[in-house]
Amino acid sequence: MEKAKKKPTLWGNVKALFLGVMVALLLVEVLLRIFQPFPFRVKHGKIILPANQQITHQNPGSPKLEPVIHYTRNSIGLRGAELPKQPEQYVKIITIGGSTTECSYNSDSLTWPELLKGKLQQHIPNLWLNNAGLDGTSTFGHLLLLQEHMLSLKPDYIIFLTGVNDMEENAMGGFDTYHSNEWDTHNLKSFFRSLMKKTEIGALAENIYRYRIARKQGMTHRIVDYAKQRQLIISDTDMQLQAEEQSRYTGAYRKRILQLDSICKANGIIPIFLTQPSLYASFTDPATGLDFGNIQTTKGRNAQLQGMILSRYNNVLLHLRDENKINLIDLATGMPKNSTYYYDYTHYTSAGTKVVAQIVADSIGRFIK
Numbered sequence: 001m002e003k004a005k006k007k008p009t010l011w012g013n014v015k016a017l018f019l020g021v022m023v024a025l026l027l028v029e030v031l032l033r034i035f036q037p038f039p040f041r042v043k044h045g046k047i048i049l050p051a052n053q054q055i056t057h058q059n060p061g062s063p064k065l066e067p068v069i070h071y072t073r074n075s076i077g078l079r080g081a082e083l084p085k086q087p088e089q090y091v092k093i094i095t096i097g098g099s100t101t102e103c104s105y106n107s108d109s110l111t112w113p114e115l116l117k118g119k120l121q122q123h124i125p126n127l128w129l130n131n132a133g134l135d136g137t138s139t140f141g142h143l144l145l146l147q148e149h150m151l152s153l154k155p156d157y158i159i160f161l162t163g164v165n166d167m168e169e170n171a172m173g174g175f176d177t178y179h180s181n182e183w184d185t186h187n188l189k190s191f192f193r194s195l196m197k198k199t200e201i202g203a204l205a206e207n208i209y210r211y212r213i214a215r216k217q218g219m220t221h222r223i224v225d226y227a228k229q230r231q232l233i234i235s236d237t238d239m240q241l242q243a244e245e246q247s248r249y250t251g252a253y254r255k256r257i258l259q260l261d262s263i264c265k266a267n268g269i270i271p272i273f274l275t276q277p278s279l280y281a282s283f284t285d286p287a288t289g290l291d292f293g294n295i296q297t298t299k300g301r302n303a304q305l306q307g308m309i310l311s312r313y314n315n316v317l318l319h320l321r322d323e324n325k326i327n328l329i330d331l332a333t334g335m336p337k338n339s340t341y342y343y344d345y346t347h348y349t350s351a352g353t354k355v356v357a358q359i360v361a362d363s364i365g366r367f368i369k
Helices: 010-034 112-120 139-153 172-178 188-197 200-216 236-244 247-266 303-323 350-364
Strands: 053-058 068-073 091-097 127-131 157-161 270-274 296-298
Touching (some): 112 127, 112 350, 139 157, 139 247, 236 303, 247 270
Parallel strands (some): 091 127, 091 157, 157 270
16 A cells, blocks of 8 residues: 655745745846846945946926936946046046936936036146936945945036935935945844845845935936926925934934045045025025925925925035035025926936036036146
8 A cells, every 4th residue: 555645744835835936046146147137226235337338318397407318327337438558647637426417308408517617628628527416315325436436537527416315314325334345143133234245136125225315315317307206295394303313313413414525535525515406495496386395295394394404405515614624515495496496306407407507617616626
């Protein structure tokens, strides 16, 4: 007689499921190492500059942008002309910031750094200016970018546009701990984090997490029809309380700005900082006639509250200008509150980049020798 087959036990099913999941993850890891379909900007605690890119975007649905957007990155991964063969004969300027510096919805010739270059070349013919803006990066990322990539280019000046991506940031992308490549085996949680840092699956998970956080905070690109946005009324007391809570973050933000300033100066680079302009404010829009104050911008916040919060970070720069004599252009004050110049609340239209370039060009002369 045939022996009766043993019925699978619960423990046997769990082991089989675990083995199946591990095999599947291993296959995904191998496939991602062979072919990586996602162009990450941050991977394993490092800034990745996407070199030699040529991308054509269709207009995302805004009459305030070009019908077709041409986006190019050169051989060193920046937007702009190639580095000259004799760079020491040129005045070299690099712009660093997040998406409001990268200007990914503006063609190469219409980003504010490129327009600024055209204005400055009238006075500095031997000028090389490149755009190192990276979508989503805060001053945590700027510090890495500066040390890992920019110092070796030996620029004469670096222009930093900071603020909006640093709002309520303790460690963007986990840069404070993620940058270490050492294995941590103190406990299972630490071992799992170390494993994630060294795998393609971990890099994918990290970037998905960062994107979700940015989307929750309203920091991703989107075309906004301001007239169709919900109204959100928040009491003055609640807004003041939330604005005051920023002191938990602004102290560390101040230290990072001073770090950027000191690293540049220690390497013979003159840093120039810009305050962050936006439509986060209570005002009547000249273009639409709308009152922006109560327009809901993110979950639980309106434009007025977001403006109060962002102003705390801009004020850090203003205070450092007065107390520590950092080089500062107050772009936030100079940029008009007008939706003609924005396609959402922080990103510039084709008309907006021209205004930004003009304001910076008009003010930068006192810093450039």
